[in-house]
Amino acid sequence: MSDDHHEQEPDDHGHHPHPPSDLEARALALESLLVERGLITSEAVDRVVRTFEQDIGPMLGARAVAHAWVDLEYRKLLLAQPKEALTRLGITQHQAEELVVVENAPGVHNVIVCTLCSCYPWMVLGLPPTWYKSAPYRSRVVIEPRGVLREMGLELSEDVEVRVWDSSADIRYMVLPERPAGTEGWSEERLAEIVTRDCMIGVARPAVPAGVA
């Protein structure tokens, strides 16, 4: 791992940019033990770290959504057989859990959560943001979804049905948001840029940037 500081050096002047924490020391000790026992290799850990920093993230889900917006057949496939649909786009690092794509429609809004831990569709969205794993979101979005969404900047009108999906077993969810008006004729690449992680969790809607015709 990056080691830009000295392990045991006391930080006696308060200028240390990154004092070694107790947690970091514990993680290092655990990794050393597990490597010594032959259970893991540091190279494999490096690869996981890098993969989720570089290769797997919300840009994958956004590509699938943008493609589904321009290709009706693909949209049907994404809803019916999500992993098959992702494979067609070259997205092949699939998680073991089943993936279900739920679609927003006029009058229907979907939002995902895991109240018991932090289940998340990492194969299309990468690792979850801290707020998704936090007590406020996990406790509240199931009992007051409109209130939570409003706080997060998404106001749903009263006639919209809210469907909350609590990922409590071996199924992971991704929201297929609605394509916003004003994006007619856009390329898939341009469409994918407005499909944010939060849109695919269901706490935001894709927005056309202000000033764009």
Add this chain to the structure above:
Amino acid sequence: VNGVHDMGGTHGHGAVAVEKDEPVYHEAWEGRVYGMLRGLLRAGLFNLDEFRHAQERLPPAQYLESSYYERWLAALELLVQETGAELRTESLPERRVEPRFKPGDRVVTKNLNPPGHTRLPRYARGKHGVVGSVHGPFKLPDTNAHHLSLDWEPVYTVVFEAHELWGEQAELRQTLSIDLSQSYLEEEP
């Protein structure tokens, strides 16, 4: 376990704090912890249900005060200590059950309060819902988390009206879909 991890519908946790442009890992050690977890699951030192249950077994105050990866680190340390970092070789009894329900069936969740692991959230116990879809079979977490047996069961996405779960506090026009193992469900009488 009826633990603090089972947060659905509990009060007092405050507003959702969103960090703008959040990095994938805040500290390098967090990525190491994530990588170690994946490596150990692959090696078979423990399974994902055991890992979840290890977090649930942390003292409640520690669970709530710890950051996410801090909790993971504590759970990994606990499991490594308990297993002695030795891989298990024994094979577990395996069971399969026939699906009992189909989409559209009305079901009621059992009122289970096991001291061990379960994935039936407290807010959904003893509640009436409708089977939306059928998945699996998957290993029942309640026995898998204790390395007792491999109980392959269908999992049903059960749709509940918010009013059934939250009574008069429910927001209007809301449903909750929860994925539930067959063992958690009974036919609606």
